[in-house]
Amino acid sequence: xxxxxxxxxxxxxxxxxxxxxxxxxxxxxxxxxxxxxxxxxxxxxxxxxxxxxxxxxxxxxxxxxxxxxxxxxxxxxxxxxxxxxxxxxxxxxxxxxxxxxxxxxxxxxxxxxxxxxxxxxxxxxxxxxx
Amino acid sequence: xxxxxxxxxxxxxxxxxxxxxxxxxxxxxxxxxxxxxxxxxxxxxxxxxxxxxxxxxxxxxxxxxxxxxxxxxxxxxxxxxxxxxxxxxxxxxxxxxxxxxxxxxxxxxxxxxxxxxxxxxxxxxxxxxxxxxxxxxxxxxxxxxxxxxxxxxxxxxxxxxxxxxxxxxxxxxxxxxxxxxxxxxxxxxxxxxxxxxxxxxxxxxxxxxxxxxxxxxxxxxxxxxxxxxxxxxxxxxxxxxxxxxxxxxxxxxxxxxxxxxxxxxxxxxxxxxxxxxxxxxxxxxxxxxxxxxxxxxxxxxxxxxxxxxxxxxxxxxxxxxxxxxxxxxxxxxxxxxxxxxxxxxxxxxxxxxxxxxxxxxxxxxxxxxxxxxxxxxxxxxxxxxxxxxxxxxxx
Numbered sequence: 001x002x003x004x005x006x007x008x009x010x011x012x013x014x015x016x017x018x019x020x021x022x023x024x025x026x027x028x029x030x031x032x033x034x035x036x037x038x039x040x041x042x043x044x045x046x047x048x049x050x051x052x053x054x055x056x057x058x059x060x061x062x063x064x065x066x067x068x069x070x071x072x073x074x075x076x077x078x079x080x081x082x083x084x085x086x087x088x089x090x091x092x093x094x095x096x097x098x099x100x101x102x103x104x105x106x107x108x109x110x111x112x113x114x115x116x117x118x119x120x121x122x123x124x125x126x127x128x129x130x
Numbered sequence: 131x132x133x134x135x136x137x138x139x140x141x142x143x144x145x146x147x148x149x150x151x152x153x154x155x156x157x158x159x160x161x162x163x164x165x166x167x168x169x170x171x172x173x174x175x176x177x178x179x180x181x182x183x184x185x186x187x188x189x190x191x192x193x194x195x196x197x198x199x200x201x202x203x204x205x206x207x208x209x210x211x212x213x214x215x216x217x218x219x220x221x222x223x224x225x226x227x228x229x230x231x232x233x234x235x236x237x238x239x240x241x242x243x244x245x246x247x248x249x250x251x252x253x254x255x256x257x258x259x260x261x262x263x264x265x266x267x268x269x270x271x272x273x274x275x276x277x278x279x280x281x282x283x284x285x286x287x288x289x290x291x292x293x294x295x296x297x298x299x300x301x302x303x304x305x306x307x308x309x310x311x312x313x314x315x316x317x318x319x320x321x322x323x324x325x326x327x328x329x330x331x332x333x334x335x336x337x338x339x340x341x342x343x344x345x346x347x348x349x350x351x352x353x354x355x356x357x358x359x360x361x362x363x364x365x366x367x368x369x370x371x372x373x374x375x376x377x378x379x380x381x382x383x384x385x386x387x388x389x390x391x392x393x394x395x396x397x398x399x400x401x402x403x404x405x406x407x408x409x410x411x412x413x414x415x416x417x418x419x420x421x422x423x424x425x426x427x428x429x430x431x432x433x434x435x436x437x438x439x440x441x442x443x444x445x446x447x448x449x450x451x452x453x454x455x456x457x458x459x460x461x462x463x464x465x466x467x468x469x470x471x472x473x474x475x476x477x478x479x480x481x482x483x484x485x486x487x488x489x490x491x492x493x494x495x496x497x498x499x500x501x502x503x504x505x506x507x508x509x510x511x512x513x514x515x516x517x518x519x520x521x522x523x524x525x
Binding site: 009011012014015018019022092093094111112113115116 | 322330
């Protein structure tokens with residue numbers, strides 16, 4: 001299981017790490033502090049034919065490149081990935097939930113912070129899907 | 131007697147009269163049926179060919195309604211040659227039974243060129259007692275009105291004023307409705323902004339609580355951060371209350387001396403042992419003093435709060451008159467360049483030491499007020515030398 005967490009709040013990354021430690025052994029997690037860094041990662045590693053993540057936890061309000069902009073950029077790289085990840089938006093943004101759900105590649109929208117069992121469900125569903 | 135022997139009005143009173151006339155916003159508007167009905171009625175009743183509703187502007191006699199053939203190509207004549215100019219100086223009917231028999235009028239171009247021989251006009255008196263113009267009847271032969279005709283003309287003159295009044299109130303209501311809609315839209319935006327600003331620290335507190343549950347080793351560290359976020363929320367709510375108290379008052383523009391405003395603000399802040407200077411020649415403005423007060427209060431109290439030096443000096447003044455730019459200068463610790471404009475954000479990283487006792491909603495409120503009127507705010511700062519906040523103010 002490979003996860004990307006994209007959030008400008010360091011505490012959130014830490015929290016995800018703690019949850020994952022309790023939930024499973026042998027996961028891989030990459031943390032990004034804005035959408036741009038994550039997109040850059042995809043672009044840089046595409047040529048290296050790396051393993052794409054299974055799950056992306058995406059914040060909306062971030063500096064440099066926010067979550068919505070990230071999703072737009074992601075549309076360009078997605079067709080080139082070996083496998084399309086499930087993207088969950090995890091945000092305290094007041095943006096319309098229906099709008100966020102309607103965005104391409106978005107599997108679900110959750111309020112920040114998510115609890116451990118929510119992350120567990122996400123991972124469980126993802127594993128079944130695989 | 132000639133035309134020029136007409137007494138010159140008290141210029142101050144005349145200026146007030148013109149102001150009253152302008153308040154009706156009727157000059158240069160299009161003809162309207164309700165006024166044309168009145169002039170038509172006036173000419174029927176009085177048996178004249180012509181009837182007019184006239185308004186005396188500073189230079190001209192302008193006609194709101196014209197019934198009959200005046201022989202004029204425009205809807206106005208120069209004020210100085212008008213009968214109405216004289217008519218509005220009296221309280222009752224001004225009647226000229228035969229213009230050719232009166233020295234004052236016989237050489238007047240209206241008489242010599244338009245052949246006007248008869249004039250009768252009632253002043254249009256506003257509820258405040260200003261004579262705005264006349265309802266008059268005009269004829270090209272000498273004549274006289276009987277008592278009933280005179281009374282009818284007076285009644286019609288009063289109903290012209292009633293229509294003016296009604297139109298004016300309607301315009302006021304329309305404008306108030308528009309203002310209300312704007313205020314509502316602003317309140318909605320503001321509520322949204324506040325909801326977001328309160329939700330964000332709440333989310334952080336919840337995250338910290340989760341971290342505490344899953345990482346007991348570092349619980350103490352999370353607790354402290356939590357407390358800091360809670361304090362911050364408290365500060366925000368306090369600032370919000372202060373802001374809404376002021377914001378809900380209708381923001382009237384009033385004539386204020388900014389120097390006095392700042393001095394009384396300092397008295398209310400009740401601070402001692404602070405050297406405070408404000409120059410004597412601070413400008414006097416007609417503006418929303420409440421907003422200026424919130425801005426100065428926030429900037430000055432920030433300076434006081436964060437000056438941890440022994441001897442605090444604060445200087446307020448104007449750095450430019452056009453555009454108008456105020457400044458608030460202190461000798462505090464300064465704002466580090468890394469922080470920059472983030473100082474205006476309502477909630478910033480608590481990890482950053484500079485924000486520990488941050489400016490909360492204060493500076494945020496200040497910037498919101500200024501942004502709403504298209505004004506800028508910025509600062510210059512030297513570490514350990516002090517900070518100067520500048521802001522523009524459009525009246």
